Amino acid sequence: MANQSPCTYVIFGATGNLSLTKLMPAFYHLEVEGRLAPEVNIVAIGRKNWTDEQWICVVKESVDFKARGGMSIERFNQFASRLAYFHMDVNDATSFPKLGQFICDKGWSCNMAFYLSMSPSDFGPVVKNLGDSQLLDETKGWKRVVLEKPFGYDSDSAKALQHQLNKYLTEEQTYRIDHYLGKGMVQNLMVFRFANILMEPLWNRNYIDHIQITHSEDRPVGTRAGYYDHSGAMRDMIQSHLLQLLALIAMEPPACIEAESLRDEKVKLLKSIRPITQKNVNAQAFRAQYSQGVLNGKSVNGYLEEEGVAHDSVTETYAALKLYVDNWRWEGVPFYLETGKNMPQSQTLISICFKHPPQQFFKASQVKKMEPNWIVFRIQPDEVIKIEMTVKKPGLEIDTQQVSLDASLMDTEGFSNDAYEELLLDVIKGDHSLFLRFDEVKACWNIVDPIIQAWSANTSFIETYSSGTWGPKGANKLFEHAGQEWRHFVEINDA
Numbered sequence: 001m002a003n004q005s006p007c008t009y010v011i012f013g014a015t016g017n018l019s020l021t022k023l024m025p026a027f028y029h030l031e032v033e034g035r036l037a038p039e040v041n042i043v044a045i046g047r048k049n050w051t052d053e054q055w056i057c058v059v060k061e062s063v064d065f066k067a068r069g070g071m072s073i074e075r076f077n078q079f080a081s082r083l084a085y086f087h088m089d090v091n092d093a094t095s096f097p098k099l100g101q102f103i104c105d106k107g108w109s110c111n112m113a114f115y116l117s118m119s120p121s122d123f124g125p126v127v128k129n130l131g132d133s134q135l136l137d138e139t140k141g142w143k144r145v146v147l148e149k150p151f152g153y154d155s156d157s158a159k160a161l162q163h164q165l166n167k168y169l170t171e172e173q174t175y176r177i178d179h180y181l182g183k184g185m186v187q188n189l190m191v192f193r194f195a196n197i198l199m200e201p202l203w204n205r206n207y208i209d210h211i212q213i214t215h216s217e218d219r220p221v222g223t224r225a226g227y228y229d230h231s232g233a234m235r236d237m238i239q240s241h242l243l244q245l246l247a248l249i250a251m252e253p254p255a256c257i258e259a260e261s262l263r264d265e266k267v268k269l270l271k272s273i274r275p276i277t278q279k280n281v282n283a284q285a286f287r288a289q290y291s292q293g294v295l296n297g298k299s300v301n302g303y304l305e306e307e308g309v310a311h312d313s314v315t316e317t318y319a320a321l322k323l324y325v326d327n328w329r330w331e332g333v334p335f336y337l338e339t340g341k342n343m344p345q346s347q348t349l350i351s352i353c354f355k356h357p358p359q360q361f362f363k364a365s366q367v368k369k370m371e372p373n374w375i376v377f378r379i380q381p382d383e384v385i386k387i388e389m390t391v392k393k394p395g396l397e398i399d400t401q402q403v404s405l406d407a408s409l410m411d412t413e414g415f416s417n418d419a420y421e422e423l424l425l426d427v428i429k430g431d432h433s434l435f436l437r438f439d440e441v442k443a444c445w446n447i448v449d450p451i452i453q454a455w456s457a458n459t460s461f462i463e464t465y466s467s468g469t470w471g472p473k474g475a476n477k478l479f480e481h482a483g484q485e486w487r488h489f490v491e492i493n494d495a
């Protein structure tokens, strides 16, 4: 079903990691699913002096590695007929009109999506060059620019970047990516909340004890130390992905499903987060760095031994945060956010912990401790919603056990779509729902700015946690009472 409009996608940074591991496989899967109109073509921009054939070979290798259920040669060849490679230096302004001419000579669509999969320091100059060469002019066909995260380094730099872009781009033409919004389960959060009446009466401070959003990776910083060592977990994961998850789980129902209504609600929620003062940074945030340890059965390096990391770096590879949302729904309910690299397992969970019933009904029975009800959304690796409840154990005595209602959301083959498939299509459709508006990005920076300022002012010490463990014990100090602790597991029933 090719229901999309024609489009020429131009990928800057095409030979980089993100493009090869995510974008090209996502385009290939869209091809397989029949989601690309015949007039969708993809121009890869790179510094290497490659031919189309060389580029297609590189793409084939990465698609082969990533294709769900194996790559079909026939489908790949069909996909390859959409590809072209254009060699240019993005700092050379004269090469931009040549790019325009190249697309024109091919007779490809004048609807153009420029995808900037490159260092954020290149965003301004590339957009300027596109603008100066009339490549953003919408007289013939729409022109859209997709910007990978991070959008800025803090609040001030995000504003400065936006100021640069404003000269050439409208907000309508701008698509700021947070790839978490393209994940199937993340979109399901909205369906779960707003398509079921059952939850709404419970979704507030009267019934919810606390909410946790935890993300862990069983891998190190890898080849990205150059970027990561200047960023750290607070900027890399919390400012973007985890705050987006918080916004979706806590926002009010939007007036309608359209992008602006949705984004209005997210911004409203983000602005209701109680600002963290410098004085409160230690009470509400915790950072640490992985040291040597054993991960997946192998001894692994500590962060300071990773290639590209400064020997005295205090960049955090683990960050945890406690936030409060000052509105009627959430007053007093703590939201705990946590992320870390080199932990035992890769997964992302949103865990909603409900309060205990007001009275201990089973005092006179064998039931010693009542477990709270939980709703757990497992965003990845597999998509699961689990509602945990207490029921009576079979038998003559009154004793209880936890059971759970499970909703696994994989397709029948056990696959789920990659977030980028959805996002790449949405750019063609012109749907901004899953992209960030600037006021949203700004609100997220405002939340974390005081923390990153306090942390960057203290370069003498950072706690460590052994690789392969669930992070530093010290982060437990964020919890309000003894019954609260990090929840890192969810039982998954085999289908």
Ligand code: BG6
Binding pocket: 149, 217, 236, 237
């Ligand atoms: C990226 C971060 O935005 O998200 C990475 O820069 C992180 O450091 C990644 O590993 C996590 O994404 P996912 O989809 O693998 O959970």
